[in-house]
Amino acid sequence: MFDDPLLWARLQFALTAGIHYTFVALTLGMAALILVSQFSAVLRGDAARLAAVRFWGGLYVVNYGMGVLSGLVMELQLALNWNGLNEVFGHVVSAPLAVETVAAFFAESTFLGLWIFGWDRMNRWLHLACFGVVTLTAYLSAFWVLVSNGFLKNPVGFEMRGGVAVLTDPVALVTNPSALLAFGHVATSTLLVGGLVTAGVSAYHLRRGSDPEGMFRRGVRRGVLAASVALLPTAAAGGAQYPLLFDPPASSGTTLDAAEIERIEAAGSGLVRVLAETGNAVMALVWTVFFLVLPLALLAWPLRGLDRWRWLQWLMPVLPVLALLAGVGGWVYRELNRQPWTVRHHLTTAQAVTELSPGLALLSFVLFTGVFVVLAGITGWLLVRFARRGPAGGPLAPAPPPDSGAAVPVHSY
Amino acid sequence: MELVAVVLLVGLLAGYSVLAGCDIGLGMLSPYVARTPEERRRVVSAAAPYFLGSEVWLVAAVGVTAGLFPQIEGEVVAGQWPLFVLLLAGWLVRDAGLWLRGRVAAAAWHAVWDTAVVAGSWAVALAWGLVLAALLGGGALPLLFTPLCVAAVALLFLLRGAAFGAERLVPVAGRTGAESAEAAARATRVLARAGLVVLPVAAAAAWLDGGVRAGAPALAVAAAVTAVLAVTAGVSGPRWSRPTSAAAMAALPVLAAVGGQVSAAVADPRSLVLVAVATAPMVPVLAVGQVWLYRMVRRPAPESGFFA
Numbered sequence: 001m002f003d004d005p006l007l008w009a010r011l012q013f014a015l016t017a018g019i020h021y022t023f024v025a026l027t028l029g030m031a032a033l034i035l036v037s038q039f040s041a042v043l044r045g046d047a048a049r050l051a052a053v054r055f056w057g058g059l060y061v062v063n064y065g066m067g068v069l070s071g072l073v074m075e076l077q078l079a080l081n082w083n084g085l086n087e088v089f090g091h092v093v094s095a096p097l098a099v100e101t102v103a104a105f106f107a108e109s110t111f112l113g114l115w116i117f118g119w120d121r122m123n124r125w126l127h128l129a130c131f132g133v134v135t136l137t138a139y140l141s142a143f144w145v146l147v148s149n150g151f152l153k154n155p156v157g158f159e160m161r162g163g164v165a166v167l168t169d170p171v172a173l174v175t176n177p178s179a180l181l182a183f184g185h186v187a188t189s190t191l192l193v194g195g196l197v198t199a200g201v202s203a204y205h206l207r208r209g210s211d212p213e214g215m216f217r218r219g220v221r222r223g224v225l226a227a228s229v230a231l232l233p234t235a236a237a238g239g240a241q242y243p244l245l246f247d248p249p250a251s252s253g254t255t256l257d258a259a260e261i262e263r264i265e266a267a268g269s270g271l272v273r274v275l276a277e278t279g280n281a282v283m284a285l286v287w288t289v290f291f292l293v294l295p296l297a298l299l300a301w302p303l304r305g306l307d308r309w310r311w312l313q314w315l316m317p318v319l320p321v322l323a324l325l326a327g328v329g330g331w332v333y334r335e336l337n338r339q340p341w342t343v344r345h346h347l348t349t350a351q352a353v354t355e356l357s358p359g360l361a362l363l364s365f366v367l368f369t370g371v372f373v374v375l376a377g378i379t380g381w382l383l384v385r386f387a388r389r390g391p392a393g394g395p396l397a398p399a400p401p402p403d404s405g406a407a408v409p410v411h412s413y
Numbered sequence: 414m415e416l417v418a419v420v421l422l423v424g425l426l427a428g429y430s431v432l433a434g435c436d437i438g439l440g441m442l443s444p445y446v447a448r449t450p451e452e453r454r455r456v457v458s459a460a461a462p463y464f465l466g467s468e469v470w471l472v473a474a475v476g477v478t479a480g481l482f483p484q485i486e487g488e489v490v491a492g493q494w495p496l497f498v499l500l501l502a503g504w505l506v507r508d509a510g511l512w513l514r515g516r517v518a519a520a521a522w523h524a525v526w527d528t529a530v531v532a533g534s535w536a537v538a539l540a541w542g543l544v545l546a547a548l549l550g551g552g553a554l555p556l557l558f559t560p561l562c563v564a565a566v567a568l569l570f571l572l573r574g575a576a577f578g579a580e581r582l583v584p585v586a587g588r589t590g591a592e593s594a595e596a597a598a599r600a601t602r603v604l605a606r607a608g609l610v611v612l613p614v615a616a617a618a619a620w621l622d623g624g625v626r627a628g629a630p631a632l633a634v635a636a637a638v639t640a641v642l643a644v645t646a647g648v649s650g651p652r653w654s655r656p657t658s659a660a661a662m663a664a665l666p667v668l669a670a671v672g673g674q675v676s677a678a679v680a681d682p683r684s685l686v687l688v689a690v691a692t693a694p695m696v697p698v699l700a701v702g703q704v705w706l707y708r709m710v711r712r713p714a715p716e717s718g719f720f721a
Contacts, residue, residue: 061719065512069505072468075475076490076501083491090483095684098480102688103695105476106469110702113465116719117709133698144691170687354491367502375509382516395516395719 005361009081009353012365014335016077018328019376020070025327027067028142028186029194030060031135033226042128048213051391054119055215056198058394059386061116066379068109073368075101081364083354085342089165092158092173093148093343100144108137119396143183150179152343153334154249165346178244182334184237189327191230192290196320199223199297201387203316206307212391220306220316224297227319231294235287238330245337252345261345268340279332286326293319418481418685419670425474426666431573432467432707434662436460438574439581439597440507440534441567443527446578446596450520453527455593457514459581460530461720462710464511466703468504480688493547500540507533515720535567541665542566548669549619561615568608569661575600576654598651605654608661 034056041049075097079086085093111133118127157172158165167173202219211217252261293315300306338344342352356364386394439446439460447453479486490497510529514522542563547554549562578597584590 062512062516065508069508069512072472072504072508073501075472075479076497079475079479079486079490080494080497080501083487086479086483086487086491090479090486091681091684094476094479094483094486095481095687098476098688099691101469101476102473102699103692106473107695107698107702109469110466110699110706113462113706114702114709116465117462117706121709133702166681167683167687170683170690173687354494356494360494364498367498368505371502371505371509375505378513382513 003358005356005358006350006353008358008361008365009356010349012081012369013077014332015369016070016073016372017335018331019372020067020074021327021331022324023063023067023070023376023379024142025186025190025193025324026063026197027060028138028190029192030056030063030197031131031138031194032191033194033198033222034060035131035135037222038128038131042124045124048215049218051213052215052219054396054398055391055394056219057115058396059201059383061112062379062382062386062395064112066375069375070372071105073372077368081354081356081361082342082352085347085352088163088347088351089151089158089343092155092165092167093151095167095170096144096147096151096173100141100148104137104141104144108134108141111137116396120398139187142186143179146182146186147174147176147179150176150182152341153338154178154244155251155343155346156249158251160255160346178241181237181241181244185234185241185330188230188233188237189323189330192227192234193320193323193327195223195225195227195230196290196316196323197223199227200317200320203306203313204388205390207310207313210390215391217307221301224294224301224306227290228294228298231287231290238283241334249344255346264340264348272336272339276333276336279329279336282329283326283333286322286329289322290319418477422474422477422482423666423670425470425477426669427663429467429470429474430662430665431659432463432470434570434573434658435577435581436463436467436574437507437534437537438570438572439578440530440574441538441571442574442578442597442600443531443534445600446575446582446593448592450523451590452593453523455582455584455590456578457511457527457530457720458718459578461511461718462706463577464508466706468508477688481685488552489544489548492552493544496540496543496547499536500544503533503536503540505533507537509533511720515718538567538570539563541570545665545669549672555619557621558615558618561611561618565608565611565615566665568604568611569658569665572601572604572608572654573658573662575604576651576658579651580655601651601654601658 034053037049037056038053040046041053078094078097111130114122115127115130115134118130122130151173154176155165156176157167157169159168160166199220200223202216202223205211205216206220252258256264297306297312297316300309300312305312340348340350342349391397439456443453443456447456478490506529510526510533514526514530516522542565543554543559545566546559546562550558575597579594579601582591582594582597584594
């Protein structure tokens, strides 16, 4: 079993995608909240609120770095390990990914650079606009990736010509319900994540009695509000996708006939089903916890419980961890449900993988998964460290005034 | 339509070579130009704003290759699997170094990530040399040409990095520490002269080696152009090395496109339309962002910042 290159390629993709998504969820959710905070700070010209933006922004940028590193591997991994998919469906699946890199990621990274280096050097409205572009392109990026992913689940808008899929209807590809609903679910659930991270970190500091200029009092409220707003839409956009899981795609039967499809699906492994259902259960369970806790937090708000109730302040920092777990669970469910297909009813996962020797597949797995685990561990540790340290000494904290210790007299006569 | 797609891809790769040559080359050179902890910090501080803006060109190029040239992707990327794994590993290690170095104030932490930046920069440059050799050699790595091609590409990266360092490592007015900038400025001359020797030899090897198709006269032309550019950089030192090294780096993807033995079968028209329609509205935003970012970081690197 372990000398099967397909297994290593699949495990590598699953683990790297799971790690990648965890950081992506944080990036998306926090971007929206930071944008609102910075808008409010700039509008009021309030230095205290801007200091808070620097704190949350510092966490955002540390997290973004890991998102980029893992995203690079995701993109090249598709080319290196999944050549069979590219040969047959490259024209269709990769076109949205091309748009993602050029139209979204390119702008996101450039404007994040401007935002990082533009503190104190740029007009504050322009600086805010830079983060506006970062937020917008982060969501745009998620959209195009999900267009590609949604096609795998519900292939639309293409024709098979000589064994190669050709895009015939770009509009159908972009308006694929499998992509749009997934985007709605990702956009709302990451807002839930962002809200819970903001509320959790703020509650941690409030419990320890640290609240410089009221930033964590504002943070816990903003976080609880964002998470509560996102709670029901998350479930709605998620639940609306269940029918799509089991209905055959409209293009079913154009590549393989019904008997072949049935034979391939019958050969699926039972372990995959168990794992998929576990992912689904984790996701549903975590959502239920939020459904019980968030109304309590909303109730505590007018009673000033968010600032005073210790048990709530102990509970809140646990919630973002649960939310990230649920995100991974959701992806496990979505992707494993597609098995044994890579493109449902058209291309099996075994056909999609590059023909690698077992040694090379294992090398690739050890190298990239190993590096990922180490880097994700370090980034996670840094995030917790900076979150606990508070606004002073954060990654984006203002530079200390130039030290005079090392200065040498300019003139020596 | 096919020409537009090819020009877009070569343009993205040329942008990457020119811009990333700066920060990758400086990363490769940093053991030479930065000897003290303070100098090493300034090297990372100088390179960091560039890598954020430069690697996106390569990401976009990979995306465009996958979306518009699925055959190239299959042939080149999957066909040269070990080379691209080396490239990706170097890229990952180098970026990790740049992102993580400034996060903890401890000498051992800095040493680990400085090493990662240097090793990753070398791995990326050498991997590009190997990829170019494989492209020109038609999939195989020619015995004689390959080491010379790798050496030539590494030299051009180093020259670009030295030219960049000679400007960007100059201390902010009133501060000490010009040694790194001077070391980089001295290196431009040495590297340009070394390039002057290696590039013609590599071009000659391409003719001698049976593996490289001699029917690509473009190869010799491009090599000659690169050599001439190297001369101007070598004669006048760091002063002209910035634009000339940029032109030399930009010649590399052009060389690969002209002399490379890949069939540029472009994706079908509808895929092209989708990519064109979806990206066109963003192009002005991208242009403004890139120009703005590079204008902002044109000045000598500040004393401290996010990355170092």
